[in-house]
Amino acid sequence: MLIFEHSRPGRRNYSQSPAAAEIVGIPQNLMRKVPPLLPEVSEMDAVRHYTRLSQKNFSIDTQFYPLGSCTMKYNPRACNSLAMLPQFLARHPRAPESTGQGFLACMYELQEILKDVTGMAGVCLTPMAGAQGELIGIAMIRAYHESRGDSARTEIIVPDAAHGTNPATAVMCGYKVVEIATDKEGDVDMEALKAAVGPQTAGLMLTNPSTLGVFEKNVAEMSKLVHEAGGLLYYDGANLNAILGKVKPGDMGFDVIHINLHKTFSTPHGGGGPGSAPVGVAPRLLPFMPVPVVGSDNGMYRWLTEKDIPQTIGRLSAHMGNAGVLLRAYVYVRLLGAEGMHRVAEFAALNANYLMAEMSKAGFEIAYPTRRASHEFIVTLKELKEKTGITAMNVAKRLLDKGYHAPTIYFPLLVPECMLIEPAETESRETLDAFVAAMKEIMEEAHNQPELVKNAPHTTPVRRLDDVKAARELDLTWKQV
Amino acid sequence: MPFIPHTQEDVQTMLASIGANSIDNLFDEIPPALKSGGLKGVPPGLSEMEISRLMLERAETDGRYLNFIGAGAYEHHIPAAVWQIATRGEFYSSYTPYQAEASQGTLQLLYEYQTIMASLTGMDVSNASMYDGASALAEAALMAVRSHKSSRRILIPSTVHPVYRSVVRAIVRNQGIDVVELPYCKASGQTLAEALDEFGKEEFAALVIPQPNFFGVLEEVDTLTDWAHSKNALAIGVVNPMALAILTPPGEWGEKGADVAVGEGQPLGIPLSSGGPYFGFMACKQALVRQMPGRIIGRTTDQDGRSGFVLTLQAREQHIRRSKATSNICTNQGLMVTAATIYLALMGPEGLRRTAAQSHANTLSLLEKLETLKGVKRLFNGSLFHEIVVSLPAPAGEIMHALESRGILGGLDLEGYYPELGHAMLVCATETKTSEDLDKYAGQLRGVLENS
Ligand SMILES: Cc1ncc(COP(=O)(O)O)c(C=O)c1O
Numbered sequence: 001m002l003i004f005e006h007s008r009p010g011r012r013n014y015s016q017s018p019a020a021a022e023i024v025g026i027p028q029n030l031m032r033k034v035p036p037l038l039p040e041v042s043e044m045d046a047v048r049h050y051t052r053l054s055q056k057n058f059s060i061d062t063q064f065y066p067l068g069s070c071t072m073k074y075n076p077r078a079c080n081s082l083a084m085l086p087q088f089l090a091r092h093p094r095a096p097e098s099t100g101q102g103f104l105a106c107m108y109e110l111q112e113i114l115k116d117v118t119g120m121a122g123v124c125l126t127p128m129a130g131a132q133g134e135l136i137g138i139a140m141i142r143a144y145h146e147s148r149g150d151s152a153r154t155e156i157i158v159p160d161a162a163h164g165t166n167p168a169t170a171v172m173c174g175y176k177v178v179e180i181a182t183d184k185e186g187d188v189d190m191e192a193l194k195a196a197v198g199p200q201t202a203g204l205m206l207t208n209p210s211t212l213g214v215f216e217k218n219v220a221e222m223s224k225l226v227h228e229a230g231g232l233l234y235y236d237g238a239n240l241n242a243i244l245g246k247v248k249p250g251d252m253g254f255d256v257i258h259i260n261l262h263k264t265f266s267t268p269h270g271g272g273g274p275g276s277a278p279v280g281v282a283p284r285l286l287p288f289m290p291v292p293v294v295g296s297d298n299g300m301y302r303w304l305t306e307k308d309i310p311q312t313i314g315r316l317s318a319h320m321g322n323a324g325v326l327l328r329a330y331v332y333v334r335l336l337g338a339e340g341m342h343r344v345a346e347f348a349a350l351n352a353n354y355l356m357a358e359m360s361k362a363g364f365e366i367a368y369p370t371r372r373a374s375h376e377f378i379v380t381l382k383e384l385k386e387k388t389g390i391t392a393m394n395v396a397k398r399l400l401d402k403g404y405h406a407p408t409i410y411f412p413l414l415v416p417e418c419m420l421i422e423p424a425e426t427e428s429r430e431t432l433d434a435f436v437a438a439m440k441e442i443m444e445e446a447h448n449q450p451e452l453v454k455n456a457p458h459t460t461p462v463r464r465l466d467d468v469k470a471a472r473e474l475d476l477t478w479k480q481v
Numbered sequence: 482m483p484f485i486p487h488t489q490e491d492v493q494t495m496l497a498s499i500g501a502n503s504i505d506n507l508f509d510e511i512p513p514a515l516k517s518g519g520l521k522g523v524p525p526g527l528s529e530m531e532i533s534r535l536m537l538e539r540a541e542t543d544g545r546y547l548n549f550i551g552a553g554a555y556e557h558h559i560p561a562a563v564w565q566i567a568t569r570g571e572f573y574s575s576y577t578p579y580q581a582e583a584s585q586g587t588l589q590l591l592y593e594y595q596t597i598m599a600s601l602t603g604m605d606v607s608n609a610s611m612y613d614g615a616s617a618l619a620e621a622a623l624m625a626v627r628s629h630k631s632s633r634r635i636l637i638p639s640t641v642h643p644v645y646r647s648v649v650r651a652i653v654r655n656q657g658i659d660v661v662e663l664p665y666c667k668a669s670g671q672t673l674a675e676a677l678d679e680f681g682k683e684e685f686a687a688l689v690i691p692q693p694n695f696f697g698v699l700e701e702v703d704t705l706t707d708w709a710h711s712k713n714a715l716a717i718g719v720v721n722p723m724a725l726a727i728l729t730p731p732g733e734w735g736e737k738g739a740d741v742a743v744g745e746g747q748p749l750g751i752p753l754s755s756g757g758p759y760f761g762f763m764a765c766k767q768a769l770v771r772q773m774p775g776r777i778i779g780r781t782t783d784q785d786g787r788s789g790f791v792l793t794l795q796a797r798e799q800h801i802r803r804s805k806a807t808s809n810i811c812t813n814q815g816l817m818v819t820a821a822t823i824y825l826a827l828m829g830p831e832g833l834r835r836t837a838a839q840s841h842a843n844t845l846s847l848l849e850k851l852e853t854l855k856g857v858k859r860l861f862n863g864s865l866f867h868e869i870v871v872s873l874p875a876p877a878g879e880i881m882h883a884l885e886s887r888g889i890l891g892g893l894d895l896e897g898y899y900p901e902l903g904h905a906m907l908v909c910a911t912e913t914k915t916s917e918d919l920d921k922y923a924g925q926l927r928g929v930l931e932n933s
Contacts, residue, residue: 003593003826016560017832018912021842023727025864030699030729035830037600046826047562054571056586061570067579074484075574078529084564084752087540092550093756094893096885099546102539103755116522128612128757129812131799135652142655164799168809172623174655177804215510246508248517262812266484270816271587272577272609272776274758290651314651318553318615318644318745319756331536337526338519340483347485349507354495361498372510400583408579411800428486429495455784460582462789470781470793474770476606477596478780 003049004478007039016043037480056461057271058405064431068376068408068420069163069211071241071263076332079266083327093319097302103323104301108294110330111278117341118237118257119250120280124293126321130238133258133277134169134205136290139313140256140281141203141232142173143288147311150230153202157226159188161212161412166205166236175202182414186212186368193222201231208252209239209374211412212367213352213420223253232256232285237277240264241424242349242375245342255282264344265329276325287311292320347425348375351432355423358436363443367415376422378415379407385417390446390453392417397464398445398456402438483526546885547918549847551868551909552695552893553614553642554756555723555748557836558913560827563750567820577776577812581791582783587815588790591778594822601725602718602742603732604764608775610813614745615645617761618689618719619652620808621743624765624772625687625715626658627807632684632714638663638672640694641719643898661685670698670861670870677708687715690739692731693724697844697868697907698861706735715740722762723748724866726830726837732766741765750824751817760814760821771797774808839912840867843919847910850923854930860905868909870895870902875933877906883929889922 023031041049058065065072091100111123127133138156145153156170157178167177180192188206197204204226208216216222223233235249235257241264249257261267261276269275281289291312292303303320306312336344352373359379360366367378381392396406396419408420423432446453457463487495492504501507508516527535548556567573571586578584578591591609598607611617622635635653637646639662650660661680666673671694688709693699702718709716716739718731731739747759765773771794779793799806828836844867851857856874873880877894884891892908899905910919 002589002596004596012829012831013560013827016558016827017835018839020835021838023838023841024845026699026727026841026866027864029703030864032725032727032729033733035834036597036725036730038597038828038830038833039826040829040831041826043560043562043827046823047566049826050566050590050823051569053586053590054566054569056584056589057571057575058580058583059571060574065576067576070576072574072576076484078532080568080573082533082536084568085536085540087543087545089752089754090545090548090556091543091755092548092556092753092890093554094550094552095546095548095890096881099885099890100543100755102542105539106536113523116520119517128616128814129810131809131811132612132616135809139651139655163811164801164803164806165809165811167804168799168802168806171804171806172652172656172809174657217510217512220512220515243508243511245520246517247511247515251515251517260812268573268816269576269812270814271572271575271584271819272815273812274612274760274814274817275812276758314654315644315647316616316651317613317648317757318642318759319613321756322758323755324752324758331532333523334527334532334535335483335529338521338523340526341520341523343482343485346504346507347482347487350487350492350495350499350504353499353501353507357499372507396580397582400580405576405583406580426484426486429491457582461585462582462783462787464784465581465789465791466781466783467791467793470779470791471796473781474793475780476592476770476777476793477599478592 002478003039003041006041006045006049009040011040011042013043063403063405064427064435065405066407066421066423067405068422069238071422071424073266073424074426075266075268076335079328079331082331083324088327101301104294106327106330108296108301110326111294113333114278114280118259118280119248120257121283122286122289123278123280124289125278125326126290126317127258127277127279128317128322129273129275130258130260130277131165131169132316133279134165135172136279136316137234137256137258138169138173140285140288143313144232144285145202152199155200156202157196157204160414161210162205162207163211163236163238186214186371187216187218188222190218193225197225197229199230201226201229203232203234205234205236207236207239209242213374213377214368214371215374219252238263239374242345244345246345256285261325261329266332267325267328274322274325276322288313290314290316344425351423351425351427352376355421355432362436362440367418376420379419379421380415381417384446388446388450390450392419394453394456395442398442398453399438400457401459404435404438546888546890548890549892549908549910549922550890552907553745554753555909556753556911556913557748559750559752562827563820563823566823567816572819573816578792585789588778590819590822592780592790594818595778597825598762598764601722601730602764603730603738604742605767606770607762607764608773608777610818611761611763611775612814613759613761615648617743617763618645619649620774621717621741621763622649622653622687624741625717628769628772629686632686633657634659634661634685635687636661636663636685637689638665638691640665640672640696641689641691642695669863670696671700671863672705674704674708685712685714687717689717689719691719692728693721693866696861696870697865698863699865702734706739710737718742720744721748722746723837726833740769746821749821751820758814758817760817772807775810775813836912843910843912843914844869847919847922850919851926854927860902867911868907870905870907873904873906874930875904877904880929884925887925889925
């Protein structure tokens with residue numbers, strides 16, 4: 001039932017609204033005639049309705065959620081409650097800096113910690129998600145070339161395994177996208193890269209470890225190639241979790257990076273955000289950093305603005321981005337400390353390589369069997385599909401019946417019937433073993449009871465939903481009948 | 482080891498299964514020359530007790546003030562149930578609803594959200610959120626350019642929030658899109674039709690129409706919308722959703738209604754929290770739905786004919802269309818929309834209307850009290866919602882500073898943004914302010930002015 005179907009005309013929450021005040025001086029043509037369609041329900045109705053809805057979700061707090069590329073790890077509760085202290089919540093974004101020294105201290109220290117972790121010269125905290133970090137990063141690359149009068153650079157190179165936000169971002173920054181292939185081992189095809197690089201190259205966007213779950217071994221050579229041609233290197237930090245404290249993007253030769261705090265730094269993904277994706281820059285891009293950035297003058301923290309960074313690419317949010325998410329990340333990094341950060345990568349790698357080994361022993365085909373898994377790896381169900389007609393989608397849906405969120409499926413697009421599996425470091429061995437057992441069961445079902453798998457899921461609040469109908473007969477809002 | 486469950490025995494068993502000697506071995510594909518020397522800038526880990534102490538101390542350093550600043554972020558009462566439910570693990574710790582059958586809670590909630598936002602703005606459809614109001618406006622500008630055949634220019638009144646204008650410029654700049662600013666009327670604080678006449682012969686993809694505008698003043702939205710349509714440009718409303726409880730929704734402006742409505746969703750149950758996370762909203766006419774960026778939820782049926790919800794029209798999005806997508810946006814502000822939907826359900830139409838009306842009344846009442854002070858007066862005569870520009874007898878920055886030491890954040894100093902206004906501030910008194918609060922403000926301001 002929808003909240004609107006619980007609605008009764010005239011039902012109200014008296015404790016949630018002020019006395020009726022008069023509206024003065026607003027001309028009639030500017031006044032609303034018909035009230036908006038908001039439900040009229042009691043407080044308890046609303047609480048029950050949304051509590052029940054929540055129970056229809058899978059989540060990290062309730063299920064194993066090995067969604068590749070998304071780093072679904074435990075979101076410590078302390079991060080939430082400490083970011084929601086009343087003074088932090090009440091602080092107005094335009095309140096003077098003198099009234100926010102406690103908050104700004106956290107932001108400044110987070111900036112400094114992220115600089116160290118990424119090996120970059122400067123960090124700006126404001127981007128509100130990975131894709132916005134990318135937009136800012138590529139805009140800085142563009143500003144850099146323009147500042148040198150280098151206007152012939154019109155292309156951004158993107159590997160075919162890259163996330164969709166990479167090519168979409170390059171286009172939003174006015175660039176043409178040149179896609180390059182992947183070799184058999186899962187690395188960027190160096191010959192293709194050599195052929196693509198030239199005086200028209202503005203930059204290369206690279207995810208390392210890549211979305212194929214492997215570390216790009218040739219990254220130093222790639223960096224040399226692109227830099228020699230006058231291009232810059234962008235690092236998509238979605239997979240930083242796999243190398244946290246082990247390798248710094250700055251040491252790999254990247255000029256500008258983003259990191260998804262809602263992945264590596266464990267801020268919640270909230271059913272689709274908010275994210276937060278600080279960008280880090282090498283020295284030559286410092287003059288173009290977006291604003292505001294937190295600065296410190298003799299122990300007093302303040303916002304650096306257009307005045308401090310006159311060549312800035314500008315502002316990308318109305319205030320300073322997702323402050324509350326940044327506070328959660330700050331608490332998380334302080335809880336981990338330097339040692340804890342090293343362990344994130346170590347145990348993410350241990351879990352991924354163990355799960356890959358166990359899956360392989362259980363008979364699943366690993367897409368890049370000769371490689372180490374980074375913090376994720378790919379299983380391809382191509383053979384299963386050929387033999388039984390069961391697809392990666394079917395297996396994903398059947399996993400839901402067994403109480404597991406499905407891995408990422410059909411991404412990256414170049415591996416057929418792929419499942420990108422990422423067990424984050426916070427999962428125990430028992431959970432991984434149970435997942436392998438569930439996958440084995442599904443494999444047996446696929447051969448013995450294929451209809452059971454094809455028609456999955458069976459135990460979720462709804463069964464397989466009709467996507468085609470949803471797009472054809474668009475129903476995007478509820479209408480009173 | 483924080484948040485890592487492995488025992489020594491687990492580690493040994495797992496390494497044996499992998500066939501590796503040590504955890505270090507697992508990183509053997511990384512060229513040794515790239516390996517980092519360590520993390521010297523990261524302090525040692527703290528226990529939860531220690532970090533709690535630190536954060537409490539920092540929060541206390543910041544203290545709490547009686548706040549009269551608005552300027553795009555508004556202090557409203559938030560029912561306790563909103564965040565208690567929004568931070569339930571099932572909402573808080575789930576990902577984007579890619580597996581629809583395992584995400585019906587989030588998906589149904591978003592469908593309810595889309596329904597409410599479409600109705601609140603008077604539009605046909607809404608997406609499931611953008612990052613914030615400023616970036617939503619930039620995306621609306623891009624949408625207008627995509628749907629317009631020949632123009633790559635956008636007209637923006639200078640009564641639009643100055644930072645929104647900066648954000649729009651920063652986001653559209655690299656696509657060869659021009660942003661042209663319109664002057665405002667010094668007397669009313671509105672964008673006048675005369676200002677538009679100057680552009681009578683030129684082509685534009687869109688006209689942006691703020692309601693209320695940055696000065697808190699209500700624009701003549703009907704005239705502006707009709708002007709845009711007469712020029713074959715889209716009308717983009719940038720609106721405060723709280724104001725729409727009492728003001729004409731963009732979908733009903735002028736003859737045909739605005740085409741797109743965007744804005745900052747923060748007033749709907751989101752704490753001020755130093756500026757974020759908030760959420761941007763975007764709603765539009767049906768004809769433009771395929772140009773819309775961001776996630777959209779649709780209702781459909783399952784195998785057994787039961788009603789259910791899915792992400793739909795994904796062929797607009799980056800994960801399908803890559804370089805041809807309508808936007809690069811992927812992660813949006815889901816949890817904020819979760820909170821906003823619960824907020825809207827708890828307030829209902831009457832609760833929202835009263836909150837808006839009381840905020841309007843409090844601001845007028847504050848103005849009356851402030852205007853009894855010498856040298857303090859309202860700057861614009863246009864009608865207003867819940868914010869107002871007031872001119873002061875001394876530099877606003879100095880007065881704000883003096884008020885701060887008296888526990889009051891008096892408003893936003895406008896001198897940096899609109900130097901032509903002289904000593905001026907933008908003030909807002911929402912429903913959270915009592916008449917004692919308003920008296921206190923007026924009393925303290927009097928004290929400050931007398932001492933200066
Ligand atoms: C590899 C990769 N790059 C970029 C992104 C985009 O990040 P966001 O969703 O935060 O915009 C993602 C996440 O979805 C990703 O997995």
